[in-house]
Amino acid sequence: MHVYLETERLTLREFTEDDAERLFALDTDPDVMRYIGPFMPKSVDESRAKIRSWIEKYYSAGRGLGVWAAIEKSTGEFLGWFCLRPGSDWVFAHLSGWGPDDLEMGYRLHKAAWGKGYATEASRAIVRKAFTELDAKRIVSSALLSNVASWRVMEKVGLKRVQQFPLPGYDSPDVTYALAREDYESGPTV
Secondary structure, three states: OOEEEEEEEEEEEEEOOHHHHHHHHHHHHHHHHOOOOOOOOOOOOHHHHHHHHHHHHHHHOOOEEEEEEEOOOOOEEEEEEEEEEEEEOOOOHHHOOOOEEEEEEEEEOOHOOOOHHHHHHHHHHHHHHHHHOOOEEEEEEEEEOHHHHHHHHHOOOOOOEEEOOOOOOOOOOEEEEEHHHHHHHOOOOO
């Protein structure tokens, strides 16, 4: 199993089909999905198929992009996932104005992991890796305006709010954050 990166408390590793039950539990938790939308899988088999068809395609491309299972080092517990992927892969990319070279940083964590700094810790490491190892030009991230905790993470890791726009079918507008390479290189280290 390939480890993508490690932080003080977390290991981000490739998903395997053995993670299907854990992914299903995450993606069917109403509290977790409250700000994400009606994209819940109907079965563990559907989560397994998602790993095969969506997640594993990034690994085989060999570009250092993908979706990684977040594991707490001290307990071995699955906490959720983090991603760094082409911005054009986001379902609403056509509304966001993200360019072809933008990389989207994202995350989804179990409620038990909220408020412990895991999202900030891993996001900082992902931003650093993107700019220092993967030659990223710009990192983008997005959340509903009502998801204050998520966009606060983006701010803590150095991203700046660049736009807000309505999302079809959502009660709250989307806010997009971004950090360009030149701003990363001239700003404080994240």
